[in-house]
Amino acid sequence: MNLPSAFLTRMQEMLGEEYEAFLQSYESGHYQSLRLNPRKTDREEFMEKSPFHLTPVAWEKNGFYYSEEDTPGKHPYHEAGVYYIQEASAMAPVGYLDVQPGDYVLDLCAAPGGKSTQIGAAMQGKGILICNEIHPARAKILSENVERMGLTNAVVTNESPERLSAYFPEYFDKILVDAPCSGEGMFRKHEEACSEWSPENVELCAKRQDSVLDEAAAMLKKGGRLVYSTCTFALQEDEGSVARFLLRHPEFSIKETHRYDGMEPGRPDWAGTEPVPDGMEKTIRLWPHKLHGEGHFLAVLEKTGEVPEGYRARSLYGIQKGIAPKDFAAWKEFERESLKKQFDGIFLLFGDQLYLAPKDMPALKGLKVLRPGLHLGTMKKGRFEPAHALALSLSPKDAVHCCNLSGDSQEARQWINGMTLSKDGEKGWQLVCVDGYSLGWGKLAGGILKNHYPKGLRKTM
Numbered sequence: 001m002n003l004p005s006a007f008l009t010r011m012q013e014m015l016g017e018e019y020e021a022f023l024q025s026y027e028s029g030h031y032q033s034l035r036l037n038p039r040k041t042d043r044e045e046f047m048e049k050s051p052f053h054l055t056p057v058a059w060e061k062n063g064f065y066y067s068e069e070d071t072p073g074k075h076p077y078h079e080a081g082v083y084y085i086q087e088a089s090a091m092a093p094v095g096y097l098d099v100q101p102g103d104y105v106l107d108l109c110a111a112p113g114g115k116s117t118q119i120g121a122a123m124q125g126k127g128i129l130i131c132n133e134i135h136p137a138r139a140k141i142l143s144e145n146v147e148r149m150g151l152t153n154a155v156v157t158n159e160s161p162e163r164l165s166a167y168f169p170e171y172f173d174k175i176l177v178d179a180p181c182s183g184e185g186m187f188r189k190h191e192e193a194c195s196e197w198s199p200e201n202v203e204l205c206a207k208r209q210d211s212v213l214d215e216a217a218a219m220l221k222k223g224g225r226l227v228y229s230t231c232t233f234a235l236q237e238d239e240g241s242v243a244r245f246l247l248r249h250p251e252f253s254i255k256e257t258h259r260y261d262g263m264e265p266g267r268p269d270w271a272g273t274e275p276v277p278d279g280m281e282k283t284i285r286l287w288p289h290k291l292h293g294e295g296h297f298l299a300v301l302e303k304t305g306e307v308p309e310g311y312r313a314r315s316l317y318g319i320q321k322g323i324a325p326k327d328f329a330a331w332k333e334f335e336r337e338s339l340k341k342q343f344d345g346i347f348l349l350f351g352d353q354l355y356l357a358p359k360d361m362p363a364l365k366g367l368k369v370l371r372p373g374l375h376l377g378t379m380k381k382g383r384f385e386p387a388h389a390l391a392l393s394l395s396p397k398d399a400v401h402c403c404n405l406s407g408d409s410q411e412a413r414q415w416i417n418g419m420t421l422s423k424d425g426e427k428g429w430q431l432v433c434v435d436g437y438s439l440g441w442g443k444l445a446g447g448i449l450k451n452h453y454p455k456g457l458r459k460t461m
């Protein structure tokens with residue numbers, strides 16, 4: 001591997017005696033891991049079914065390393081959102097965000113969605129999760145992953161931090177800034193990250209992080225928690241960004257947290273500021289030569305103060321108004337005929353697309369929104385066609401009719417590729433599942449189950 005020489009010189013200066021061990025880590029193959037989706041399965045249930053060889057990741061209860069011969073990305077379970085393939089050290093920051101069901105949470109730099117979907121899982125469908133990504137193409141991938149993982153209370157936006165902060169003054173309980181960074185922890189996994197690296201880019205990333213963090217600070221409630229993380233080792237980012245932030249924002253402090261085996265404290269002598277703020281050793285470094293992961297940095301920051309009793313966060317335009325029940329009567333009929341559960345929240349129509357926004361969702365007028373909540377389906381003339389996102393958010397017990405396919409069958413793979421199936425049964429919508437995990441919709445008529453798997457997602461597996 002051709003590591004940039006300026007990077008190596010800096011790492012040698014930083015690590016001293018440990019440098020050799022760090023270099024050695026590039027010689028061994030990288031660890032591959034996945035995170036189970038607790039909205040779909042739990043550890044015990046999955047361990048029984050799993051066709052993969054799994055060993056646990058210490059800092060994430062749903063995280064597992066899989067072995068080289070496993071290909072979880074090519075299994076129907078992946079399309080059913082049973083897991084998300086995520087680098088193990090990247091699973092660490094969300095645990096430190098301490099998300100609770102009912103929180104208002106912002107994931108400010110969210111694509112492709114590893115951490116957003118992890119946050120969404122912890123929220124158990126309660127509260128509001130805004131997943132934001134500044135780059136349009138990446139925001140689209142984020143939105144697809146939010147759908148695949150069956151999140152019901154997530155809103156996906158494509159905005160700059162500056163524009164968002166005008167809408168959400170002191171609004172969120174928790175904010176994750178998984179910052180755009182120089183990506184030095186990606187060198188082992190993606191060699192092209194090496195060619196994009198330069199000392200100038202490190203400086204540029206550090207500056208960009210300053211402004212992203214300032215916007216995040218403005219959007220956090222008093223007493224709220226901000227987790228800053230990167231996948232780089234550069235001290236101008238990491239400790240440097242945290243130290244500069246604390247000097248600009250004396251209303252924040254670093255929270256003492258538990259470090260798992262192999263995690264190291266951050267280094268006050270790498271802050272690069274005068275003075276060095278208190279508590280820099282409470283930041284956390286994950287090194288590839290100290291644990292099984294590519295490397296990460298994280299800091300848990302808390303905003304001093306408390307919100308007054310009964311404080312209700314207010315966004316720029318207040319709460320989103322929903323449409324009247326008569327305007328979604330076709331959905332109600334579908335719900336009665338095809339579902340065993342009832343949906344509650346703010347119903348919204350975008351053209352003929354019906355969404356269910358989480359309770360108390362802020363009005364997003366003027367923002368670029370890719371997904372204003374759970375996509376329920378399309379209002380067609382006199383009938384309703386359910387959305388893929390709705391299917392992925394359901395479990396078999398929520399649907400009146402299910403068609404369960406076996407995970408190791410050809411049928412499951414063919415279904416994902418758009419094939420129809422022969423099936424007896426009552427006419428109507430069927431929730432198609434793989435080993436009990438929802439995968440999409442089929443419509444049964446005359447012994448044929450018509451495939452409603454979205455054309456854009458069909459693939460040969």
Ligand SMILES: C[S@@+](CC[C@H](N)C(=O)[O-])C[C@H]1O[C@@H](n2cnc3c(N)ncnc32)[C@H](O)[C@@H]1O
Binds near residue numbers: 160178
């Ligand atoms: C490290 S990645 C996020 C990874 C993501 N959190 C995950 O777990 O899948 C950082 C993201 O920040 C976005 N970004 C780039 N410039 C930005 C800016 N000025 N403000 C906010 N986000 C930015 C990038 O497009 C990228 O998607």
